[in-house]
Amino acid sequence: MNRLMALLKREYWENKGAFRTTPLVIGGIYIVLLLMFLITFNHFDNEFQSLKELARWISQIDASLRGEIIYVGSITFFPGLFNIALSFVVFFYLLGSLYDDRKDRSILFWKSLPASDTLTLVSKLLSAMVVAPVIFWAIYVLTSIVIMLVTSVVVLAIGENPWTLFLGVGNPFKAWSMLLLSYLAQSIWALPLYGWLMLVSSFAPRIPLLFAILPPVVVAVLQIWIEFLQTFTLKKNLFGVIGEWFANSPFISINGDGNDRPIASLGIPLTDTFDHEATVANIFDRLFSTHMLIGLAVAAVFLGTALWLRRRATES
């Protein structure tokens, strides 16, 4: 346990820029944008006149609808930049996880420590599945709190009540726990991809990105071509399988409900294999599905091979 903690710390130290600085910068951008917005209003407006009108207009919207909009916004629209950055960070982190130390030969130092290759691999996987998402989430929550505070002060300054306007109607804790749950569920759902990236990372002699992308592209293009030759139709291929997999993921995205109202949904509702409404039950429905079982089996094969290769990484 001690060793695992030490190895997790090592991953954090090495990737501080990606894991911590990235979300901090995004949070900073949000806050700066808010301040710029307020200053702009102040500049063109006599004593926040339009801001006051805006507040009055908002206060006339039905409280439960207001709460719903705030809730949906805080799990879809507002964490948007965090979500995108997190995906990139995790993707490239895993791609380098078993490659970088082979490239700079520091693997020889890591292997001189009494930590098994399995533990090393687990620490890297946990960093991608838990450490990075939790840090991103925590900084998002922190950013939200700062934004709520600043907004409350402004609302107070223009003579409105921030509690009745927005603080009291939304349920930030519900939104935050939902987002965290979705992040962690997504980590499990994406395990086949994570396993693949670690596998590539452990064998690629150079440019892991190329080795990660090229094989699936070749397989999918061949599939498409062969299907087309045989039947003149385009049926399911690897692209379709991967696309559908992530369309069904427990990652919260924003969608219309058909009546021009934005709603939060899980993944993208392309098929009806799963219910796409963003609820806790639907998240667990995915995690305890046959799909997930197959996904875990695929991930296990990738990760097992990655471990096998890691053991032999110092051969030559």
Place this chain on the structure above:
Amino acid sequence: MMNNVIEARGLTKRYKSTVAVDNIDLHIPSGRIVGLIGPNGAGKTSALKAILGLATYDGELSVLGKNPSKDRAALMEDVCFIADVAVLPRWIRVWQLIELTESIHPKFSREKCMEYLASTKITLDNRVKQLSKGMVVQLHLAIVMAIDVKLLVLDEPTLGLDILFRKQFYTNLLNDYFDEERTIIITTHQVEEIEHILSDLIFIQDGRIALDCSMENVQESYVELIVPPDNAVAARELKPLYERELFGRHIFLYENANRQQLKELGELHTPSVADLFVATMNGGAA
């Protein structure tokens, strides 16, 4: 048998087309400082990698009673090594490296490490990539010397270090670090710097062991004879292992020769490890 730190029988390492280590037997007891000497590509590093669990091999191999290819992690609690180039991660800060080693290695002593570091210019906040090559080696050595292990493997440990630090290092190794319980294996091209601390000598050539004996044995069995040119023919008749010429004088190296007989021809010396090495490599099996 269990007293031997390293016990190898028929140890073989094959790469695709070449045999790097060819069916060697090794028995290294504890409390020894072994110099593993060989030309480039002789199979030193391949043999060490097998011993350290960093590569697969054929044959029987037991290190501290463990199978290195299966139990690397457990083995590393009692074994430490420095590979032939400075391989510390470049991004890490010195304090992070120390904290990490402390929490992963049960036998690491922070105080000892700080003691060694105090004699260098390295500060705790430095990143490895800010350090010069020599300082990286100093840092690595400080960490390794602060770990209380039974077997220490040093593969070209002082590469890139100046002569002052090299001398200092080997003195520390002998005085502060080495004791009856420990075994040290060193490979280096600067044989003359380590020969006075070695207790055993292993020459390796083309994947085979060319010589395996203790330093006392070297002194007993091998002798160097320096003769003026007139006596060269007579000396040559006594079947030297090797002959070389220096400033017009002929120098012969003998194994198990009659010293009385040799004395009549010229001066006797104990050969240096370097000379013995050259003789063994050029003159065939010892």
